[in-house]
Each structure stands twice: as structure tokens, then as C-alpha cells.
Amino acid sequence: MSQPVQRAAARSFLQKYINKETLKYIFTTHFWGPVSNFGIPIAAIYDLKKDPTLISGPMTFALVTYSGVFMKYALSVSPKNYLLFGCHLINETAQLAQGYRFLKYTYFTTDEEKKALDKEWKEKEKTGKQ
Amino acid sequence: MSTSSVRFAFRRFWQSETGPKTVHFWAPTLKWGLVFAGFSDMKRPVEKISGAQNLSLLSTALIWTRWSFVIKPRNILLASVNSFLCLTAGYQLGRIANYRIRNGDSISQLCSYILSGADESKKEITTGR
Numbered sequence: 001m002s003q004p005v006q007r008a009a010a011r012s013f014l015q016k017y018i019n020k021e022t023l024k025y026i027f028t029t030h031f032w033g034p035v036s037n038f039g040i041p042i043a044a045i046y047d048l049k050k051d052p053t054l055i056s057g058p059m060t061f062a063l064v065t066y067s068g069v070f071m072k073y074a075l076s077v078s079p080k081n082y083l084l085f086g087c088h089l090i091n092e093t094a095q096l097a098q099g100y101r102f103l104k105y106t107y108f109t110t111d112e113e114k115k116a117l118d119k120e121w122k123e124k125e126k127t128g129k130q
Numbered sequence: 131m132s133t134s135s136v137r138f139a140f141r142r143f144w145q146s147e148t149g150p151k152t153v154h155f156w157a158p159t160l161k162w163g164l165v166f167a168g169f170s171d172m173k174r175p176v177e178k179i180s181g182a183q184n185l186s187l188l189s190t191a192l193i194w195t196r197w198s199f200v201i202k203p204r205n206i207l208l209a210s211v212n213s214f215l216c217l218t219a220g221y222q223l224g225r226i227a228n229y230r231i232r233n234g235d236s237i238s239q240l241c242s243y244i245l246s247g248a249d250e251s252k253k254e255i256t257t258g259r
Binding site for chain 2: 036037039040042043044046047050054055056058059061062063065066069070072073
């Protein structure tokens with residue numbers, strides 16, 4: 001393939017993906033709104049590795065409900081916002097896992113088991129092991 | 131105000147394409163649940179607050195407050211709920227920062243505590259780094 005043709009092919013490839021519409025989308029809150037929302041499931045995934053007493057029951061319940069409705073909302077707006085939908089799908093999954101851990105620790109663990117768990121987490125904090 | 135105009139206003143609200151029969155109404159409304167949950171968290175002991183969660187809520191609330199004014203039409207309800215979410219999450223982060231710095235943490239240790247919890251922060255202290 002001759003050089004001019006290669007250069008032309010490269011240029012058309014770039015033009016296909018880097019055009020005014022794409023740049024406009026990337027630099028607006030229509031993109032950064034959903035992207036910033038990813039911070040919530042990422043934080044929840046971080047928290048899955050932490051002491052279950054850190055989990056706030058009311059906040060977890062609120063986030064589960066909120067993400068469920070926003071998945072529907074993301075598909076109702078025009079145009080459909082699949083980025084927002086994906087974000088809330090991940091968050092829904094992460095928050096349900098947190099909710100399970102919260103309920104298990106709070107309601108389905110005996111007092112003796114709680115003491116053992118608390119002691120275990122304190123030990124981990126002291127030694128820095130995970 | 132006559133009963134017919136009251137009835138008309140309600141029918142208009144009920145039939146609206148962003149009214150309570152649609153998800154466009156309930157999505158912002160349910161976000162208030164995050165604000166009230168944040169309020170109830172203020173009663174929790176400071177060492178049991180999740181720094182990572184509040185940091186993510188703060189950042190998303192800031193951006194969505196801005197977003198609510200960008201969309202057409204402007205959604206003041208969504209802007210207000212995100213503003214309050216910003217206040218509650220910011221307050222919680224302030225509690226954590228105050229608590230950790232009063233216990234002798236440096237700024238970098240505070241940041242790692244917020245992101246990773248107690249483990250990493252304590253690990254740094256015990257190893258003398």
C-alpha cells in the first residue's frame with residue numbers, strides 16, 4: 001500500500017472517532033455526570049473488603065432503591081444513556097452485596113460470633129494484614 | 131380558587147410527561163433518600179463512617195448539581211437534592227478529617243485512610259514510614 005493511501009486511511013480512522021460531536025460529548029456534563037457516578041460503586045467495592053460495621057444500613061438501602069430507579073431512568077431519557085445504566089447496574093450489584101453483609105452481621109450473627117469478628121478485625125487493623 | 135381550576139391543575143400535573151406516573155419524577159425524588167440516609171449517618175460514631183463512600187457521594191453531587199442546570203429544561207428539584215447531598219457528604223468528610231488529624235495523622239495518611247480505611251493508615255504508622 002502506498003504511503004499516501006496509508007496516510008489517508010489513518011486520517012479517515014481518526015476522523016471517524018475523533019470528531020466534533022465526540023469531543024463535544026466528552027467535554028460536557030452529559031458524559032461526566034455518569035462518569036462521576038461510577039465513584040459510588042467503586043467506593044462500595046472498596047468497602048466490600050472492610051469491616052462490616054462500617055456499612056450504614058439506611059445509606060445502603062437508599063442506594064439500592066436509587067440505583068434501581070435510575071436504571072429505568074437511564075433508558076427512559078432521549079437519547080438512551082447506556083453509560084448511566086451500566087453505572088447503576090454495577091452499583092445495584094455492589095450495594096446488594098453490602099446489604100447482605102450488613103444484614104448478616106447485624107441480624108444473623110450471635111453475640112459470641114460478633115465478638116469474635118470484632119476481635120478479628122481489630123487484630124487485622126493492628127497488624128496491617130488483610 | 132375554584133374547584134375546577136384545582137382539578138385542572140392536578141390533572142395537568144398527573145398527565146405531565148414528567149409527572150408522578152413517569153420515572154422522570156421518581157428518579158430525582160428517590161435521590162432524596164440518599165440525603166436523609168446521610169442525615170441519619172451523622173449520629174454514627176466517626177470511626178465507623180466510610181470515607182470512600184462519602185467522597186464518591188460528594189464528587190457525584192457536585193457534578194450533578196451542575197448537570198441539572200445544563201439539561202433542558204433545567205431541573206431545580208434535581209439540583210436541590212444534589213446540593214443537599216453535597217452538604218451532608220462534605221460534613222461527614224469533615225468529621226473524618228478532624229478526627230484523624232486530631233489523632234496525629236499527616237495529610238497523606240488522612241487521604242489513605244479515607245480511601246482504604248484503617249488498615250493502610252495503621253500499617254504506615256506501625257512500620258514507621
